[in-house]
Amino acid sequence: MTQYEFICNECFQHYEPDSKTLRCRTCRGTLSIKYKNMEDKSASLPCGPELTMPMPLPSISHYISLGEGKTPTVRMQKISDQLGIEIFAKLEFMNPTGSFKDRGTAMMISAIKLMGISEIVEDSSGNAGASLAAYASRAGIKAHIFAPSSTPSPKLNQIKIYDSILHTVDGTRDETTRAAEEFVKENSLVYASHNLSPYFVEGTKTFGYEMFNDLEPFPDNIVVPVGNGSLFLGIWKSITEQKNRGVIKNIPKLHCIQALNVNPIASQTPWDKSRISTTVAGGIAVGSPPRKLEVLKVIKDSGGYSDSVTEESIMKWQIKLAKHEGVFCELTSAAAFAGLENLVRKKEIGKGERVLVPVTGSGLKEAFPTN
Numbered sequence: 182m183t184q185y186e187f188i189c190n191e192c193f194q195h196y197e198p199d200s201k202t203l204r205c206r207t208c209r210g211t212l213s214i215k216y217k218n219m220e221d222k223s224a225s226l227p228c229g230p231e232l233t234m235p236m237p238l239p240s241i242s243h244y245i246s247l248g249e250g251k252t253p254t255v256r257m258q259k260i261s262d263q264l265g266i267e268i269f270a271k272l273e274f275m276n277p278t279g280s281f282k283d284r285g286t287a288m289m290i291s292a293i294k295l296m297g298i299s300e301i302v303e304d305s306s307g308n309a310g311a312s313l314a315a316y317a318s319r320a321g322i323k324a325h326i327f328a329p330s331s332t333p334s335p336k337l338n339q340i341k342i343y344d345s346i347l348h349t350v351d352g353t354r355d356e357t358t359r360a361a362e363e364f365v366k367e368n369s370l371v372y373a374s375h376n377l378s379p380y381f382v383e384g385t386k387t388f389g390y391e392m393f394n395d396l397e398p399f400p401d402n403i404v405v406p407v408g409n410g411s412l413f414l415g416i417w418k419s420i421t422e423q424k425n426r427g428v429i430k431n432i433p434k435l436h437c438i439q440a441l442n443v444n445p446i447a448s449q450t451p452w453d454k455s456r457i458s459t460t461v462a463g464g465i466a467v468g469s470p471p472r473k474l475e476v477l478k479v480i481k482d483s484g485g486y487s488d489s490v491t492e493e494s495i496m497k498w499q500i501k502l503a504k505h506e507g508v509f510c511e512l513t514s515a516a517a518f519a520g521l522e523n524l525v526r527k528k529e530i531g532k533g534e535r536v537l538v539p540v541t542g543s544g545l546k547e548a549f550p551t552n
């Protein structure tokens with residue numbers, strides 16, 4: 182008997198956890214983890230001096246870690262002054278493979294290892310693939326990583342150095358997902374999709390738990406770049422868990438930022454496949470995010486806003502952050518700051534409010550023209 186079960190986010194059907202169940206067998210809805218006993222201390226992860234986080238592993242000894250998390254939170258003084266708000270950045274590129282994905286991967290690979298699985302398939306825009314490759318090699322699991330051939334070469338090289346098998350796909354991010362799904366079927370392998378696996382979001386919750394230790398008072402707003410929404414949803418789950426335990430009362434607004442070229446969530450319309458589906462923000466170039474309805478619900482429940490940003494504004498903010506704050510991030514991460522500027526201009530975020538922005542990935546992984 183596990184201390185948790187899978188629950189469908191749409192029809193609320195329950196399932197006994199296993200590695201092959203990634204969607205509801207009745208309605209195809211996405212799945213989340215529901216704990217039977219939230220206070221079971223043996224199955225919890227320490228997240229700071231007093232906080233522990235429920236996790237879907239029998240004990241800490243099953244947790245496969247590379248020291249992810251515990252990333253610094255820094256004040257962004259100059260851009261705070263420019264926008265008239267108080268901005269804090271949590272530097273997620275300081276995770277072991279250079280992005281926030283390590284939080285989700287650590288939990289997902291731990292669960293997969295515990296199930297005795299020795300070979301997995303994943304698709305990614307680069308960061309999740311690199312992260313999965315690293316944790317899989319640590320766990321002794323063979324990994325096939327599918328990534329678009331347009332992925333920046335530093336990310337592709339990173340995937341390869343960890344000794345996983347890289348499959349590049351000449352197509353969009355969504356076509357890469359379809360190629361991985363085909364490969365899973367043809368070879369009867371386990372699909373360790375970070376976008377569908379309920380374990381991945383359980384891992385990204387650590388971001389939210391750390392936030393309780395890092396920031397006092399708590400931020401009024403959190404602005405997140407969203408492709409599939411794994412960080413966005415993990416932050417929200419950590420907030421609801423803390424609220425249900427009575428630890429916090431004020432709920433921050435969660436704002437979702439997407440690129441104007443690929444904005445199935447922010448545009449709130451069914452995704453038209455004939456639309457442009459490339460953006461410099463490759464990490465959020467997801468035309469059909471399976472957890473779209475979950476993200477929309479969180480925006481509504483938290484009182485947040487979703488917005489889209491132009492290619493020019495993403496590039497402008499990448500340089501601005503490096504020039505003014507000494508923070509060199511990925512274009513995907515810069516999109517959140519471009520979105521923040523929009524939200525201030527539209528008065529969705531008021532003067533003097535406190536804002537936390539995850540800097541989700543490292544500029545060092547970007548393939549830059551050298552001029």
Ligand SMILES: Cc1ncc(COP(=O)(O)O)c(C=O)c1O
Pocket residue numbers: 280306307308309406407408409410411412413463464465511513514541542543
């Ligand atoms: C640097 C970076 N930021 C943000 C995201 C978006 O994460 P998610 O798809 O879980 O919303 C990604 C995803 O690849 C990423 O690589």
Ligand SMILES: [Zn+2]
Pocket residue numbers: 189190191192193194205206207208209210
């Ligand atoms: Zn269902």
